Amino acid sequence: MNTSFYIDGVWTPSAGGTVVPSHDPATGEALGHFVDAGVEDFQAAVAAAHGAFQTPLWAQNPRLRQQVLNRWADRLESKSEELAQLLTRENGKVLAQSRGEMAGAISEIRYYAGLARHIPGHALEVEPGVFSTMLKEPAGVVGIIVPWNAPVVLLIRSLAPALAAGCTCVVKPAPQTALISAAVLQELFAVEGMPAGVANFVTETGHAGAHYLSTSPLVDVISFTGSTLTGQRIMAAAAPTMKKLSLELGGKSCCIVFEDADVAAVAPQLAAAATVISGQQCTAARRILVHASRYEAMKNAMRDALGALRIGPGLVQGHHMGPLIDSGTTDAVQARIAQAMDLADEVVLQGRRLDGAWAGGCFVSPILVAHRDTSAFFVQEEIFGPFVVIESFESEAEAVQRANHTEFGLSASVWTDNGARAWRMARALRNGTVWINDHNRLFAEAETGGYRRSGLGRLHGVDALFDFTEIKHIYQSVGVVAPGG
DSSP states (O other): OBOOEEETTEEEOOSSOEEEEEEOTTTOOEEEEEEEOOHHHHHHHHHHHHHHHTSHHHHTOHHHHHHHHHHHHHHHHHTHHHHHHHHHHHHOOOHHHHHHHHHHHHHHHHHHHHHTTOOOOEEEEEETTEEEEEEEEEOOEEEEEOOSSSTTHHHHHHHHHHHHHTOEEEEEOOGGGHHHHHHHHHHHHTSTTOOTTSEEEOOOSSSHHHHHHHHOTTOOEEEEESOHHHHHHHHHHHGGGTOEEEEEOOOOEEEEEOTTSOHHHHHHHHHHHHHGGGGOSTTSEEEEEEEGGGHHHHHHHHHHHHHTOOBSOTTSTTOSBOOOSOHHHHHHHHHHHHHHHHHSSEEEEOOOBOOGGGTTSOOBOOEEEEOOOTTSHHHHSOOOSSEEEEEEESSHHHHHHHHHOSSOOSEEEEEOSOHHHHHHHHHHSOOSEEEESOOOOOOTTSOBOOSGGGEESOBSTTHHHHTTEEEEEEEEEOOOOOTTO
């Protein structure tokens, strides 16, 4: 598969762009090619989106927006298996996860198609005959910068609410997953009634285009999912133009396991939560906090559960975990894990780069370390791979203190049969999402996002629309009918 740019309603290759291969991280095989854009290509895409936003055809036509979104969902549904296969080949995740991602993305589009026709404002009479009306209007042109770890659902959870709100968009995918991003968007671009310029697609290997989106005065909103460091750079670049920002950034999810939890049942669930997308998910289970009375039992159960996971190419049935995204990422993750294992109190399960039949892929087996000091870099830092830290606590207060000792605040989970305690803990944890007796459950209807350095704004749910709208106050004094007049 090869892809070019989609700008102002036309697939157009860049005049001077270099053709770059996209690789299967399980085998190193080249799957196809995309074009490495120049800044001028992003400028053309932004100009097209800006021009499309100036007309009422899209921004003021909620019924059309709903129709386009529903037709897009229909097209994706008809090709869901084909797209899931491509997602697994380009990203590496196991096919069951790719199928789940496609289903979740299609659900998200349909959810925002429904909301497209219900973005209400409100009106009030502030004095006799004096009316103030508040309208929610589309914010303008949106730059969407998509990561590689869940490239379909993380594209759609920004693009669907932006389009539903009436914005126009420029999408910049991650280079590692440019082909699946193009394939998903191709189904949108082919929808009957989709106006030219409303959605545009430009690929690059570097960051010049993303920087242009962040600095251009014609771009009104940036929606980005990725690392906290990159999010901080986007904030700094966007500051002079005062853009609206929707940022979901890093996480270091704590899973707090109390003494009444069933260790044998919980450990496999946490092992799966820690290794989803090979540990390359911002909400993945990173730290397991266990009541001291169950600590040894949970440590052994986690070691066994992680060690039992079958690792290999995502298209092979029966595998639980695929490769990391590429060789450069794998080398960097392995280096940080090696440093962590040197410093940890105990290496419970030592991971390794797989050899033999899978030596050509980016496969790393899970790692579990035990450590007491929450200031350690590997307790604080988001290591984007199958790396888990297990810790013990004596009381609810200590569990909260340990869990909240982090710069992140994206997600956490609490495992207990005591309902009152679960809610006490959920309220005390400084996280945007807290699951009770579960982990990594995300829905189109339920807002997600982070506290502190885990980001700004919310995606999913009704609140996601607010990142892509502005409120306009319209005042009018009409007077009143005089009595007896």
